[in-house]
């Protein structure tokens with residue numbers, strides 16, 4: 135049984151006061167059942183958000199990390215630094231980092247390895263562009279991203295892996311994948327994991343859906359058998375909206 139996992143990716147939003155207020159509001163509402171909840175604020179607010187959620191059920195994640203351990207990498211942040219401020223999770227390979235900031239699978243793989251080596255739990259994002267879906271390339275794109283992103287890692291090393299399927303055409307567009315479209319790709323990902331790492335491992339990995347998840351579509355999406363939670367952008371910026379998604383996860387998986 136996989137515990138559903140709902141994580142909020144705040145992206146480059148919020149200031150310290152609004153982020154702390156949001157974090158406190160989430161920390162104050164304990165879910166009425168089994169669901170894991172995390173928030174992923176910008177780097178500069180990780181420490182203050184950590185304070186706001188301390189000793190609550192809400193966990194802390196970062197939106198990115200650099201793969202080197204330390205040294206002359208101006209502007210970068212290491213895994214050890216993220217651990218030091220209380221992060222448990224790190225989002226890697228988000229489509230905005232792939233497509234706006236030029237990250238490739240090799241770099242993402244180095245980040246996955248560094249995160250795991252440091253004891254951070256990676257949320258590895260994969261997803262196709264609209265033109266790739268229209269050209270029937272969804273599965274081959276996902277397969278390439280999984281193969282590249284997880285290269286050289288064993289099932290044992292990947293025990294804490296979370297995968298987020300985020301079709302790029304659904305991110306921030308208000309255009310959500312249908313529950314059936316999401317389930318098809320999630321099942322493809324789980325089958326790929328089975329082929330590569332074995333069924334026991336594949337059944338244990340949580341696969342989140344991301345792309346315009348909202349309070350009114352969360353339950354339907356997560357009621358699909360291979361959709362184990364959500365990675366939420368826009369709707370994670372307001373406590374009420376995000377709490378509705380957490381409720382949706384509980385309703386879907388009860």
Ligand code: PEP
Pocket residue numbers: 143300304305306307308344345346347365366367368369
């Ligand atoms: C995201 O960026 O991870 C995301 C899913 O964004 P949104 O929910 O706004 O589509």
